[in-house]
Amino acid sequence: MDKTVLVTGASSGFGRSIASLLAQRGYRVYGTSRRDPAEVEGCKGVQFIQLDVRDSAAVKDAVADIVEREGRLDVVINNAGMGIGGSLELATDDEIALQMDTNFGGCVNVCRAVLAPMRRQGGGIIVNLSSIGGVMGLPYQGYYSASKFAIEGFSEALAAEVASFGIKVVMVEPGDFATGFTASRKCSKATMDSEAYGESFRRSLTIIEQEENGGLPPERLARKVVKIIECRRPHMRYVVANTEQRLSVLLKKILPGRLFVKILRNYYKV
Numbered sequence: 001m002d003k004t005v006l007v008t009g010a011s012s013g014f015g016r017s018i019a020s021l022l023a024q025r026g027y028r029v030y031g032t033s034r035r036d037p038a039e040v041e042g043c044k045g046v047q048f049i050q051l052d053v054r055d056s057a058a059v060k061d062a063v064a065d066i067v068e069r070e071g072r073l074d075v076v077i078n079n080a081g082m083g084i085g086g087s088l089e090l091a092t093d094d095e096i097a098l099q100m101d102t103n104f105g106g107c108v109n110v111c112r113a114v115l116a117p118m119r120r121q122g123g124g125i126i127v128n129l130s131s132i133g134g135v136m137g138l139p140y141q142g143y144y145s146a147s148k149f150a151i152e153g154f155s156e157a158l159a160a161e162v163a164s165f166g167i168k169v170v171m172v173e174p175g176d177f178a179t180g181f182t183a184s185r186k187c188s189k190a191t192m193d194s195e196a197y198g199e200s201f202r203r204s205l206t207i208i209e210q211e212e213n214g215g216l217p218p219e220r221l222a223r224k225v226v227k228i229i230e231c232r233r234p235h236m237r238y239v240v241a242n243t244e245q246r247l248s249v250l251l252k253k254i255l256p257g258r259l260f261v262k263i264l265r266n267y268y269k270v
C-alpha cells in the first residue's frame with residue numbers, strides 16, 4: 001500500500017489501534033503523541049512525532065516534515081482528544097479552553113495544515129473523530145459535546161469547500177469504547193464540590209464510566225476506519241456503536257427536543 005497516513009493521538013485507544021492496523025496493512029504511518037517518541041511503546045511500524053495538536057505552528061511544521069520526507073500525505077485521521085466532565089455552569093475558563101482547544105482546535109490546526117499539500121497532490125481523505133456526543137448534548141459532558149458539535153459543523157462545511165479538489169472529509173461518530181479516555185477524563189472540582197450539582201454529577205459519572213469501561217474494543221473502530229479509507233466513495237458520517245446507542249442517534253433525529261432531553265436526563269440520572 002503506497003500511501004502515507006497521519007494519525008493524531010496514536011499513543012492510546014483508537015489512534016493506537018488505527019495506526020497499528022494501517023501499519024500492518026503496509027501504509028506508511030506517522031503517529032503523534034505529546035510524549036517523547038522513545039516513551040511510546042509497542043506500536044510497531046508507526047513513526048512517532050512529538051506533538052501537541054493545540055500548537056498550530058508545531059502542527060504546520062510536523063505536516064511539512066512528513067510531506068517533505070514522503071512527497072505526499074494521503075490520509076489524515078484527526079483523533080487526538082480528551083474529555084472534561086462537570087457542569088456547564090461551574091467549568092473554569094481554563095477547563096473550557098482545554099476542551100475546545102484540544103478537540104476542536106486540534107482538528108482545525110491539522111486540517112488547515114494538510115489542505116494545501118492535499119490540494120497540490122490532487123486529493124486526499126480527512127477522517128475527523130467526532131462522537132455520538134457530537135450529535136446530542138450529553139449532560140455533564142457539555143463542553144465535550146460542544147467540541148464535537150463544532151467538529152461536525154466544521155467538517156460539513158469543509159467537505160463542501162474542498163470536494164472539487166478531490167479531498168474527502170468523513171466524520172466518525174463512536175459510541176462508548178473501552179480506551180484510555182475514561183482514565184484521562186478530567187473532572188471539574190467545582191462541580192464535584194457543589195451542593196447544586198455534586199450528587200447528580202457523581203451519579204451520572206458512574207453511569208458514563210460504566211458504559212465506557214464496558215464499551216466495545218477500539219480494534220473494532222480501527223477496522224471500520226480502514227474500510228472507510230479504502231472505500232472509493234465513503235459516506236460523510238459513520239456511527240460506530242452498539243445497537244442501543246445507534247438507536248439513540250435515530251431517536252434524537254425523530255423525537256421532539258424536550259422529550260429527547262427527558263430521556264437523556266432519566267438515562268444519566270441527572
Ligand SMILES: NC(=O)c1ccc[n+]([C@@H]2O[C@H](COP(=O)([O-])OP(=O)(O)OC[C@H]3O[C@@H](n4cnc5c(N)ncnc54)[C@H](OP(=O)(O)O)[C@@H]3O)[C@@H](O)[C@H]2O)c1
Pocket residue numbers: 008009010011012013014015032033034035051052053054079080081082102103106129130131132173174175176177178179180181182184212215
Ligand atoms: N472512547 C470513547 O468511548 C470515545 C467515544 C467517542 C469519541 N471518542 C474520541 O476518540 C478520540 C480518541 O480517544 P480515545 O478514546 O482513543 O482516548 P485515549 O485512549 O485517551 O487516547 C487519546 C489520544 O489523544 C492524544 N492526545 C490528547 N490530547 C492531546 C493533545 N493536546 N495533543 C496531541 N495528542 C493528544 C493522547 O496522546 P498523548 O496523551 O500521548 O499525547 C492519546 O493518544 C477522541 O477524539 C475522543 O473524543 C472516544
